[in-house]
Amino acid sequence: MNVATILKAKGSDVVTIAPIMTLAEAAKLLTSRRIGAVIVMHGQQVLGILSERDIVKAIAASGAEALERPVRDVMTSRVITCSLNDGVDELMDSMTEGRFRHLPVIDRGELVGIISIGDVVKHRIAETVMETEALRLYIANS
DSSP states (O other), X not given: OBHHHHHHHHOOOOOEEXXXXXXXXXXXXXXXXXXXXXXXXXXTEEEEEEEXXXXXXXXXXXXXXXXXXXGGGTSBOSOOOXXXXXXXXXXXXXXXXXXXXXXXXXETTEEEEEEEHHHHHHHHHHHHHHHHHHHHHHHHTO
16 A cells, blocks of 8 residues: 555645744644644745644744744744655654654655545554455455
């Protein structure tokens, strides 16, 4: 199973935000869309990623006035991405090792989706269930 399979099942909708938007606006967007991260873009260029964790860190460091800061000041600008052909095990390893929960999906230099750790775990579990059922059938028919 790979990223393309996951996106086919969940869809390729990606929520983006401009770097000049405030953290308060970003927090409202995350809440209204019930998501944990947004991709920060300028035109078609990925500049960074902003997660709930980034917002919490900013508030912890600066208090409520952090919410008036632009997203570009707080976002993670070193964005790790994945491609449509990356496998689920590879994604799990990368996300666990890097301690992040969201991966933008890039295909031919263009943002085509976003994968969360929840998406990866859900599909890995489904894959394991299918393998287990196949083994049960094999054993029952032997």
